[in-house]
Amino acid sequence: MWMKFAGAEKEIEKQKQELIEMKNTGEDLDEEINTLENKIEGKESEKTFSGILLAFLTAGLVGIVFVIHVLPAIAQRFTHAVYDSAEMVEKDPMHDARAKVAQGDWEGAIEAFRAAAVAEPLNRLPWVEIAKIQIDHLEDAGSAVTTLRTAIEGQEWEENDAAYLMFRLAEIYDKELHDRSSAATTLQQVMEQFPETRHSANARHKLHEWGLV
Structure with a gap:
């Protein structure tokens, strides 16, 4: 999805360049210009939606990684700290x-x-x-x-x-x-x-x- 998002960005830039060139020709291309502007607007709306979706997916992925990998590691460190402290008490020579x-x-x-x-x-x-x-x-x-x-x-x-x-x-x-x-x-x-x-x-x-x- 990230590749598609990046590809949409390039396509929009390309179409904007075409739009500038069409306007600079001096020819009567109103219909073609309107069509291209509508395409660009539609692509930008699609790109915005995709960006929002990617943001949510990324946040979800980060959350999953945290729950699966980071949180257990933190819990393990805490458990070891507690039991290691208890073990130190048990090792009191007296x-x-x-x-x-x-x-x-x-x-x-x-x-x-x-x-x-x-x-x-x-x-x-x-x-x-x-x-x-x-x-x-x-x-x-x-x-x-x-x-x-x-x-x-x-x-x-x-x-x-x-x-x-x-x-x-x-x-x-x-x-x-x-x-x-x-x-x-x-x-x-x-x-x-x-x-x-x-x-x-x-x-x-x-x-x-x-x-x-």
């Missing part, structure tokens, strides 16, 4: 451990937290949670001490993380095992390892409360 805690499976939770610690070695939370389970649910403060010492000695921690683990260890020594001497030694290590920091000041304050400085 997810399984929290589920075990909710079920009261303490040994399973400890194993899952250890796996999370391997997956995220700079995350102190799995170690803290393991020690908490060992104290609160398994009543095994000795294992909690081992857990925290393993964490402290097995990783190059950021200052805040290392200090937090050491203070937690000192707390377990003092409150759970009633071993203030070991607790004080741990706080001394904090002061030596982080001199002139708030961690050192907090450790000194605690030792002062205990009457050890």
